[in-house]
Amino acid sequence: xxxxxxxxxxxxxxxxxxxxxxxxxxxxxxxxxxxxxxxxxxxxxxxxxxxxxxxxxxxxxxxxxxxxxxxxxxxxxxxxxxxxxxxxxxxxxxxxxxxxxxxxxxxxxxxxxxxxxxxxxxxxxxxxxxxxxxxxxxxxxxxxxxxxxxxxxxxxxxxxxxxxxxxxxxxxxxxxxxxxxxxxxxxxxxxxxxxxxxxx
Amino acid sequence: xxxxxxxxxxxxxxxxxxxxxxxxxxxxxxxxxxxxxxxxxxxxxxxxxxxxxxxxxxxxxxxxxxxxxxxxxxxxxxxxxxxxxxxxxxxxxxxxxxxxxxxxxxxxxxxxxxxxxxxxxxxxxxxxxxxxxxxxxxxxxxxxxxxxxxxxxxxxxxxxxxxxxxxxxxxxxxxxxxxxxxxxxxxxxxxxxxxxxxxx
Amino acid sequence: xxxxxxxxxxxxxxxxxxxxxxxxxxxxxxxxxxxxxxxxxxxxxxxxxxxxxxxxxxxxxxxxxxxxxxxxxxxxxxxxxxxxxxxxxxxxxxxxxxxxxxxxxxxxxxxxxxxxxxxxxxxxxxxxxxxxxxxxxxxxxxxxxxxxxxxxxxxxxxxxxxxxxxxxxxxxxxxxxxxxxxxxxxxxxxxxxxxxxxxx
Amino acid sequence: xxxxxxxxxxxxxxxxxxxxxxxxxxxxxxxxxxxxxxxxxxxxxxxxxxxxxxxxxxxxxxxxxxxxxxxxxxxxxxxxxxxxxxxxxxxxxxxxxxxxxxxxxxxxxxxxxxxxxxxxxxxxxxxxxxxxxxxxxxxxxxxxxxxxxxxxxxxxxxxxxxxxxxxxxxxxxxxxxxxxxxxxxxxxxxxxxxxxxxxx
DNA sequence: TATGAATGAGGGTTCATTCAT
DNA sequence: CATGAATGAACCCTCATTCAT
Numbered sequence: 001x002x003x004x005x006x007x008x009x010x011x012x013x014x015x016x017x018x019x020x021x022x023x024x025x026x027x028x029x030x031x032x033x034x035x036x037x038x039x040x041x042x043x044x045x046x047x048x049x050x051x052x053x054x055x056x057x058x059x060x061x062x063x064x065x066x067x068x069x070x071x072x073x074x075x076x077x078x079x080x081x082x083x084x085x086x087x088x089x090x091x092x093x094x095x096x097x098x099x100x101x102x103x104x105x106x107x108x109x110x111x112x113x114x115x116x117x118x119x120x121x122x123x124x125x126x127x128x129x130x131x132x133x134x135x136x137x138x139x140x141x142x143x144x145x146x147x148x149x150x151x152x153x154x155x156x157x158x159x160x161x162x163x164x165x166x167x168x169x170x171x172x173x174x175x176x177x178x179x180x181x182x183x184x185x186x187x188x189x190x191x192x193x194x195x196x197x198x199x200x
Numbered sequence: 201x202x203x204x205x206x207x208x209x210x211x212x213x214x215x216x217x218x219x220x221x222x223x224x225x226x227x228x229x230x231x232x233x234x235x236x237x238x239x240x241x242x243x244x245x246x247x248x249x250x251x252x253x254x255x256x257x258x259x260x261x262x263x264x265x266x267x268x269x270x271x272x273x274x275x276x277x278x279x280x281x282x283x284x285x286x287x288x289x290x291x292x293x294x295x296x297x298x299x300x301x302x303x304x305x306x307x308x309x310x311x312x313x314x315x316x317x318x319x320x321x322x323x324x325x326x327x328x329x330x331x332x333x334x335x336x337x338x339x340x341x342x343x344x345x346x347x348x349x350x351x352x353x354x355x356x357x358x359x360x361x362x363x364x365x366x367x368x369x370x371x372x373x374x375x376x377x378x379x380x381x382x383x384x385x386x387x388x389x390x391x392x393x394x395x396x397x398x399x400x
Numbered sequence: 401x402x403x404x405x406x407x408x409x410x411x412x413x414x415x416x417x418x419x420x421x422x423x424x425x426x427x428x429x430x431x432x433x434x435x436x437x438x439x440x441x442x443x444x445x446x447x448x449x450x451x452x453x454x455x456x457x458x459x460x461x462x463x464x465x466x467x468x469x470x471x472x473x474x475x476x477x478x479x480x481x482x483x484x485x486x487x488x489x490x491x492x493x494x495x496x497x498x499x500x501x502x503x504x505x506x507x508x509x510x511x512x513x514x515x516x517x518x519x520x521x522x523x524x525x526x527x528x529x530x531x532x533x534x535x536x537x538x539x540x541x542x543x544x545x546x547x548x549x550x551x552x553x554x555x556x557x558x559x560x561x562x563x564x565x566x567x568x569x570x571x572x573x574x575x576x577x578x579x580x581x582x583x584x585x586x587x588x589x590x591x592x593x594x595x596x597x598x599x600x
Numbered sequence: 601x602x603x604x605x606x607x608x609x610x611x612x613x614x615x616x617x618x619x620x621x622x623x624x625x626x627x628x629x630x631x632x633x634x635x636x637x638x639x640x641x642x643x644x645x646x647x648x649x650x651x652x653x654x655x656x657x658x659x660x661x662x663x664x665x666x667x668x669x670x671x672x673x674x675x676x677x678x679x680x681x682x683x684x685x686x687x688x689x690x691x692x693x694x695x696x697x698x699x700x701x702x703x704x705x706x707x708x709x710x711x712x713x714x715x716x717x718x719x720x721x722x723x724x725x726x727x728x729x730x731x732x733x734x735x736x737x738x739x740x741x742x743x744x745x746x747x748x749x750x751x752x753x754x755x756x757x758x759x760x761x762x763x764x765x766x767x768x769x770x771x772x773x774x775x776x777x778x779x780x781x782x783x784x785x786x787x788x789x790x791x792x793x794x795x796x797x798x799x800x
Numbered sequence: 801t802a803t804g805a806a807t808g809a810g811g812g813t814t815c816a817t818t819c820a821t
Numbered sequence: 822c823a824t825g826a827a828t829g830a831a832c833c834c835t836c837a838t839t840c841a842t
Contacts, residue, residue, distance in 0.1 A: 113313060607805085
């Protein structure tokens with residue numbers, strides 16, 4: 001990578017980091033391109049050399065964050081000796097719930113507007129070369145498991161939506177229950193869902 | 201109600217109907233107050249006589265629609281002779297999924313931005329005198345049932361979030377599956393969740 | 401005065417008192433007719449039955465306040481046994497400076513915009529039947545004095561402008577000196593001005 | 601100075617000149633930003649590139665005008681052979697009264713609202729690099745004089761306020777006397793004030 | 801590639817005034 | 822006399838986007 005390319009990448013990252021900070025702080029609607037470029041220390045026109053508009057940069061940030069989040073969860077899982085599929089999935093769910101509880105702005109950011117769709121898309125398909133996608137990880141977990149599933153994608157769909165939706169409500173609003181209270185219920189439900197999709 | 205009051209109510213409804221149409225067509229962010237008043241045929245200042253801002257009118261529309269939707273579902277349920285609690289709940293879920301499938305803009309509108317929170321709030325608490333809230337209906341259904349539940353509110357929470365989240369994805373994006381395909385899975389999961397909260 | 405007339409006067413006074421309070425608190429530009437009528441507890445249309453607009457009511461308030469202020473000063477003077485003309489004038493000046501120091505919003509109000517002109521006009525001509533004007537008092541003071549003046553109106557003009565202008569700066573901004581420091585200088589200058597207009 | 605910088609200065613001056621004309625013609629309250637930019641031939645947004653708001657541009661205009669006015673007066677004084685302090689000060693006073701008599705809109709503009717405070721501030725402190733401040737000139741005049749003064753700043757304060765206040769009334773309203781009639785009285789009073797502050 | 805001055809449409813909001821009741 | 826709902830022009834200001842440098 002030449003010096004110019006390195007410089008380009010630096011600018012791009014600077015813009016993404018700055019945008020992420022502003023989006024999670026002020027919200028995307030209240031963040032202007034001016035805010036971003038000023039904080040990033042580049043000229044206004046430069047923004048348009050890298051991104052189409054505010055929503056383009058948002059989507060790329062979300063994809064990146066989704067990848068990071070699940071990679072970290074899986075990496076942590078690997079360091080444990082949990083082998084049973086259900087336990088492994090629940091470990092990941094809990095890990096992510098903990099992570100998002102500690103980083104509420106990130107959760108806000110992921111869930112607001114139509115970002116949840118972007119997030120899921122990033123989660124299940126490979127967006128960038130640098131990033132891993134959870135679909136692969138999930139597939140691997142399925143393969144490594146002794147159980148056989150019918151419609152594993154639908155199973156994952158139900159689980160992701162359930163966890164995402166209830167988790168958001170609990171973490172952000174503490175309503176109707178806290179994450180701490182939510183977790184055991186969620187665990188039971190997830191185990192039931194898995195059972196529901198298990199081929200005997 | 202005097203002539204003036206009647207006129208006021210007419211204006212208010214005109215504004216709400218117009219706003220709903222525009223919000224579901226263009227989205228709330230792309231809808232300006234100017235658009236609303238122009239279409240409603242009132243002066244700009246009149247809008248501010250009735251609503252604080254765009255988000256005020258949105259919340260009131262959502263509350264109203266939520267009430268309407270669930271009232272219709274319950275009303276339809278009454279006309280059937282379904283008596284078992286699980287069946288009744290699933291009837292309502294299916295009714296609403298059908299309703300929203302037929303009216304995608306309404307679903308878009310309910311789910312975008314932070315409206316889902318408003319929707320749930322409207323669902324579970326009485327907002328306006330004219331409107332019924334589902335919390336009452338649900339309580340009644342629980343009371344009429346022969347089963348006893350532990351934490352029925354949490355049970356409802358899980359179900360609402362699961363149905364809302366997966367339903368949105370399926371209805372709007374047909375992804376990863378269509379509503380038609382989703383329904384049986386959802387039914388099984390809901391029955392499992394109910395079991396999970398049943399006191400033997 | 402009939403019951404209706406009494407009621408009218410009450411409304412009028414209520415509007416004037418409320419306006420005065422708002423003008424001195426928020427400033428005239430930031431005070432709307434809505435603010436006034438709401439605080440006064442009358443309907444919007446009613447305002448226009450009594451006043452032409454915001455500036456009409458302001459002028460009438462200023463006239464009234466000017467009259468009150470100087471009447472109080474003269475009344476206080478009468479209770480003393482000061483007889484020498486210079487001393488009497490300086491007594492009044494000091495009295496008014498003290499009064500305005502204690503009531504800065506009133507001073508702000510009098511001095512802002514073009515109100516100073518209105519104030520002087522109210523001071524020197526009789527505006528309302530109820531109010532006295534300082535021109536009469538001044539004339540009386542001149543008549544009662546043993547000294548003869550050439551151009552007493554010009555003399556008064558110089559003194560009023562000097563006291564008003566320096567007093568405003570000192571009271572409101574404490575700049576470049578405080579009222580306390582200003583007073584002795586002002587006294588000397590006023591005595592010199594009087595000398596300057598004295599016919600030997 | 602590059603082509604861009606030259607262009608920027610041109611825009612800034614165009615906006616200031618246009619604003620000055622409108623402010624003195626219609627008054628600042630009746631002048632909208634739209635009026636200014638339209639007349640100046642720039643886009644609305646451009647205004648906000650150079651000034652914070654209407655009051656920002658007003659203050660900068662006033663500062664500039666104050667500087668110009670006094671610089672011209674002092675420059676004219678230098679061309680005379682007047683040496684005595686009192687005479688020099690009175691020369692400046694008369695010069696400025698003449699100038700403002702010939703340019704009433706400027707006087708209106710300086711005296712309205714709270715601009716008089718801004719004017720004095722600009723007069724006594726250096727605001728811009730381009731501009732001179734009268735405080736320096738005054739100090740120089742004091743230094744060059746053979747007389748010693750106690751509290752020369754207070755002396756100047758009294759004179760400025762007296763001249764400003766009476767001058768405004770006389771020039772704009774011809775009330776209670778014309779500038780022509782005012783001048784000799786003012787001259788006497790100023791000489792007395794100077795005497796009052798002279799250390800024997 | 802990078803800049804940042806300039807654009808100008810369009811946003812939300814206010815408010816003096818009117819007039820039917 | 823009194824009301825207050827309705828008006829709609831006018832306001833200030835933001836900001837995504839362009840383009841000459």
